Every structure is written in structure tokens, then in C-alpha cells.
Amino acid sequence: MARLSVEDLVVAYGSVKAVRNISFTVEDGEFVSLLGPSGCGKTTTLRCIAGLEGSTAGTIRIGDEVVAADGREVPPEKRGINMVFQSYAVWPHMTVFENVAYGLRTRREPAATVEAKVREALRIVGLEGYAARYGTELSGGQQQRVALARAIITSPRLLLFDEPLSNLDAGLRDRMRFELVELQRRLGQTSLYVTHDQSEAMLMSDRIILMKDGEMIQSGSPRDLYDRPATRFAAEFIGNANILNGMIARSEGQGGAIVALAGGVTIEGRFSWTEQERVSGPVLVCIRAESIQRVADGESGANCFDAEVTSTNFLGAIVTSAIRIGDVGLRAEFAARRPPSVGETIRVRIEPDAVILITEH
Known part of the structure; x- marks a missing residue:
């Protein structure tokens, strides 16, 4: 786990600035949400932190390491982060076990270690007994749990979430919110979460960063933003x-x-x-x-x-x-x-x- 620091981040496409001088931190073990309407720059900010998109200006640090600054970018696979996407990205030709084990196997960890870690990750997300199933045999909620297990199994320094619950039906989405935040609290994982759903951000976050038109409008606890809106x-x-x-x-x-x-x-x-x-x-x-x-x-x-x-x-x-x-x-x-x-x-x-x-x- 590590502290995330974003300083004066700018992302421009020609003359259009999608992100304008964004600065914030996520402390070690904190759960912070980027909240705002579609097109406000929150996902672009997340992708820059992940290394999936280049920044025009600014500095991004994960722990003590500078991963983006002055046009220099550390590749995504070397940043020590994992990301949970909106689309789950569960490989249908692999079993649940193989999906979750993929990151460990690319690091060439011993088979016994892989077995033990996958079983523990599946236990944490409530999928014991599902190891032999394929992605096509799972519900949307179960696929999202597989994506979570795959994200936490390699013990990343930082977890990133890009609207991971938006494809679920309303009832399941409500249950998964509680399960996800309980899991994050239990693991103490530094997490940055993107959403356009204000109730989701209010329920899950230690702190919310509200964005509009590529800029930060206000930052604070859910109670601060509710009781003391600045604009x-x-x-x-x-x-x-x-x-x-x-x-x-x-x-x-x-x-x-x-x-x-x-x-x-x-x-x-x-x-x-x-x-x-x-x-x-x-x-x-x-x-x-x-x-x-x-x-x-x-x-x-x-x-x-x-x-x-x-x-x-x-x-x-x-x-x-x-x-x-x-x-x-x-x-x-x-x-x-x-x-x-x-x-x-x-x-x-x-x-x-x-x-x-x-x-x-």
C-alpha cells in the first residue's frame, strides 16, 4: 500500500483541456472517490494514474516513486497498481481460478503459492466453490467479485476502480457497495474510485473529490460536501x-x-x-x-x-x-x-x- 499524490495534473487534447491543474492526495489505506457528471475528467484522471493515458503536465507519485512527470511515464505494469473496470473484463475461456491466478502466474510464483493465494482471495470475496466455473457461467455480481479477487491477489500498492458497479441491477448494486467498502476496510487498501453516482460516493468514501469541466470543485468528507457545499x-x-x-x-x-x-x-x-x-x-x-x-x-x-x-x-x-x-x-x-x-x-x-x-x- 502507498500514498497517492497528484500535483497540477493537466491533460490536453490540442486546445481542449480535459483535466485542468488537478491536485489531490489519497493517504495510505484511504478510500477516495472522484465524483462528477459524465465528461468532467474523472476517468481521464484515473487513467493517467494507471498509466493508460499520458499527461500533458503535472506530477503523479505512488509512494515515494514519481510515475509521471514532464512527459516521462512509468509503464502501467511497473506502477504497482491494479484496476477494476466497469466491464469486469473476466476472460470467458478461463475458469474463475485461472482468471484470479493470472497475475500471480505472470510473476512466475510457485504453484503451491498460487493455489493458496487464489483460494484465500476467493474466500475473501465470497466465491468459495466457484473456482472451476467459467466466466459465462457467472452472474454479473459474481463476475465483478472475480474482478475484485484478481485485483487484490497481487497485493498492489494502489487499487483503482472505474465505475465498477454501474452495470449491475439496482438491488445487486446496493449490496455490492456495502461488500466492496467492507472489503476495502478489512484489507486497508489505498483506493481511488470513480463514479457519477452521488449516493455511491457518499456511502463508500472517506473523502470525495467533486469535479466539473475538468476541474476540482470541492473536496472533503461526505458530510462536509452535504452540509457545506461551496457552490x-x-x-x-x-x-x-x-x-x-x-x-x-x-x-x-x-x-x-x-x-x-x-x-x-x-x-x-x-x-x-x-x-x-x-x-x-x-x-x-x-x-x-x-x-x-x-x-x-x-x-x-x-x-x-x-x-x-x-x-x-x-x-x-x-x-x-x-x-x-x-x-x-x-x-x-x-x-x-x-x-x-x-x-x-x-x-x-x-x-x-x-x-x-x-x-x-
């Missing part, structure tokens, strides 16, 4: 957010302010970052759907409002509703055991700490 893009990409335009009416101190919304509605909120605090001017107001709480009629206090329900949709444990507070429209989520009715006026509360004020658009 409108970060607020909208992480979680189910209502984004409103407002004007600061007055400062409340301690990072808080009263904000005027459409139609004279006022709301109390907290600035996403204390250094952004100011006493006047326009501001974005982020209110997450799950932060809107239904309370008893007549309840008073900060950010308590009467709201008209204009639509509802049943989603199992919750109902998602469109509500109006005066001229302000919001999406809200309520427990399905007590769903509101269309046309009903309900009392809602939004805690001031859950109203995120963002000055960076």
Missing part, C-alpha cells in the same frame, strides 16, 4: 436540493443571516463557509427536501411556515411533495405513514442550520 453545483449534485435566489436582509452573527425570498417570505439560514459571511447582497439559499419537517398546526418558532401541498408522489418509505410557501415553491420529503393530501395546508419547519447560504454561484 451551487456542489449543492445540486449532492443530495436533493431546492436552490432559491435571495437577498440578505440582515446578519444574525455566528455565520447566520435573515434572507428575503420571493413574495416577501423571509428565512433564517447559515453560511456554508464562515469566510463567506457578509451582511448584504444576493445569496443562494439551499434547502434540502429531507430537511423540511411537518409539524403540528400552530407551531411557532424560527422558519415555521404554512405550506400548501400541490402534488405528492409515493416512493415507498417516503412521499415526495411539491409545496408552496407564499410565492416560494419547494420539493419536500415526508414519511409515507403520514402523507399529506393535495390541496391540504400543512405546517412545516426548516431548522436554520439546514438552510445553507451560498455566496459562490
